[in-house]
Amino acid sequence: MLAATARVTRDLDVAEECVQEAYVAALRSWARDGVPDRPGAWLTTAARRNALNAMRRARTLRAKLPLLMEPEAEEMPDLDEHLIRDDRLRLVFTCCHPALAREAQVALTLRLVCGVGTADIAGAFLVSEPTMAARLTRAKKKIAAARIPYTVPEAADLPPRLDAVLTVVHLLGTTGHTAPTGAELQRVDLLERALDLARMLLALLPQHHEVRGLLALLLVHHARRDERTDDDGRLVLLADQDRSAWDRAAIAEAHGLVEAALRAGPPGRFTLQAAIAALHAQAPSWAETDWPQIVALYGELLELWPSPVVALNRAIAVSMAEGPDAALPEIEALARDARIAGYRYVPAARADLLRRLGRSGEAAAAYRQALALTANRAEREFLEARLAECEGSGPSRNRKTH
């Protein structure tokens, strides 16, 4: 509804106001006359009428002032399926425009495409509500001032723009934080929103196989969501999770999507990540995972996406396929790589390899390095337990406190 209205107003703030007014009018009118047969269409028509009136008032005002002429607002087109689909795509691509900061893209998508309240978004990303409100306002101002167009990119520009959209949806679903209690947006809610968005994108862009890849990747995250932390909130490694508790229906759906995406042509980075996740998900245990295949997939991913984080994940897979000593040189090289200096998973991975090689002293030093970079409570507890093991004092006694 917002998308359809924004098409008339071209200004997201004004569109939001028109939508609000339509809801208020609906409450009054429906209480009096009953709910109409097609409430969605009623609301959308009301919002667009508000928008057209707003544009007419603005145009009259502008005609009396010697300002540059703006393009005329369009006449209200028919509310058919094709245009509704087009409007939602326009809204998504606008919210995820590369000229907006990544965190602004995520916030704007949650606010305008998913309709999540500002307070809930703030809670999910651990900032105050005024901070989040300011972030959203800045983003909308940039869209207006820099004239970010309200369009779906041309076919030639679509692949990188779609990659940006998929990145935003993926971030939205995986980086939100669990609220301690109450009605705030939980991480699980965010993952479900991300899934809804991915399904919507697949319905709107069925020919783009990377969207299948993203949906599959999110489905695998979703399948494992309950097992990632135990009842005390302690981090449970993929190796130790109770695989029987994973959502097998979600995994099966993911599997089907990955196969369809892989059959369709050269895989993009979301399809490759989904293929890796699917391989983990279908393995009966950590030890029985098809590690050589995962190493091969990470190799392909690294070619498309030469990120040191991908290189790290590949090295970890190599350590499983070929043994920790095969992977150690690569991890040592990454420990010297300035691009990921300060990335806590590098010393953590290095510590793990050294531990498996029986080099406890060096492993302990590396665990300390990782701890120095880690703030998350669940992760710290895990690292401290490993550190205690390396120092021979056991996981449940003499735990160091800093």
Place this chain on the structure above:
Amino acid sequence: MAQYAVMIFERETPGGVADIPPEVLEAHGALPDRIAEAGGRTVAGLALEPTATATAIRGDLITDGPFIESKEALAGVFVIEARDLDHAIELARMTPIVDGGVEVRPLLGFEIVEAG
């Protein structure tokens, strides 16, 4: 059509302008036509002398050099007209760059004051 500033930032070299390859200078000369062919318009352009010739003024303090010291220095600014930001980005990307990049920013206004 909306107006945008395209600010050119280049890493400075010891020889200054003499170090710019001739094909880059030629490409700068041809840029307004290329922009016009792509549906835009070049309104104005400023080519700046190197930052060694700059003078910064902060309140009462006058110092030698640019206002902001940076690896890449502001080398020039030109003003274009484009339909929207995507179009402005498409046009700005045509700018020949040796070692640096461009910033695209919408204008509040642009005016050339005629001599009285």
